[in-house]
Amino acid sequence: MYVYITVNKKFDDQIRVSYSKTEIVDHVDQIEHNIIREALKIAGIEKGIEIVYMGDIPLGSAGVGLGSSSALAVGVLHALFAYQGKAVSAEFLAQKACEIEIDRLGNPIGKQDQYAVAYGGFHRYRFNADETVFVDPVICRPEMKEALQSNLMFFYTNMTHISSHILAEQKENIPQKMRNLDRMVEMSCEAERLLQQNALDDFGALLDEAWKLKRELASGVSVPEIDEMYAAARKAGALGGKILGAGGGGFMMLYVPENARQSVREAMRRYREQTVSLEPEGSKIIYVR
Incomplete structure (x- = not known):
């Protein structure tokens, strides 16, 4: 199951964010969608952009347990940095998605969703006391x-x-x-x-x-x-x-x-x-x- 994000340069200096509703604002601080707003700030983009997203499962305030908010956070960050011509690692995306959801928005969640979304594959994740994360593939047939x-x-x-x-x-x-x-x-x-x-x-x-x-x-x-x-x-x-x-x-x-x-x-x-x-x-x- 996937979340799909499209990013495009806007003709004028406004910001348009489209999901279950559409926001058109003059500055990043005016965006209601908290994950999109904070992702734009991390990427250093303040104006002149359009972001549209949709998902194979519902992406609302109420959860369904499939990590959709973290998929959105990782995906939007990935799209925004690619839009700027920057290649970023899975580790970077996972860390920044955690920064958005945990540090900036104060959600009482763990890190497993962000890392699983960023890395994909079949892995075992070790979340250490010093905030490092070890990602190792599960070796099997x-x-x-x-x-x-x-x-x-x-x-x-x-x-x-x-x-x-x-x-x-x-x-x-x-x-x-x-x-x-x-x-x-x-x-x-x-x-x-x-x-x-x-x-x-x-x-x-x-x-x-x-x-x-x-x-x-x-x-x-x-x-x-x-x-x-x-x-x-x-x-x-x-x-x-x-x-x-x-x-x-x-x-x-x-x-x-x-x-x-x-x-x-x-x-x-x-x-x-x-x-x-x-x-x-x-x-x-x-x-x-």
Whole structure:
């Protein structure tokens, strides 16, 4: 799934930003769209430009758990620097997108979305205490990646969430939830090992354990409707899964062996299924005039 950004020189000195609404302003500080405004400031562009964006999934204030705000931040930065004739690295894009969302806008979020969008591929990310980030490829057989992609199913819960509300509570709960968080860090190592060993069904079961731990991090991570949806999927043959993003709505990802996919689809017939593929390249410029 993608976010598409187009940048063009404007005939006059105004700035036009077009998304679900259109803004036409005289100066960058007048732009209401906070991510676009801050990206323009970082790129040093104050006037005479048009920015248009659209996405394969909704890009609104309420989240769906697929990292769309970070995809927009990384993509707009990439487009703006390319517009200026500047080549920038994935690391630079990820860092600057984090600066926008975390430092400038004060959102209580992590860095995983920005780095995943910028780098693409199949990686393990280590976020260190000194603010450095290690990005290492997961080394596994190509057929394992294909099988993993086939066994992952995504369903829209028909609910959205305000991730900042959930994450703010989650941040407050960190001292009381260190055991959960430590185990979740351990599970990232375990998950990588299982993938390298082609133990896909064990990876699916690990998702179930991870979801149970995540549900305990904040009260809004799950709601009765989500619990019922997940229980129905498990009963139909899913080995594990989770709500993507902060929780409370958006998309549910399920790990489903091939022999159970049809029964899971039947159990999830009230919900829209969405096909999602692994993206090997991350953010990229696809056309320069």
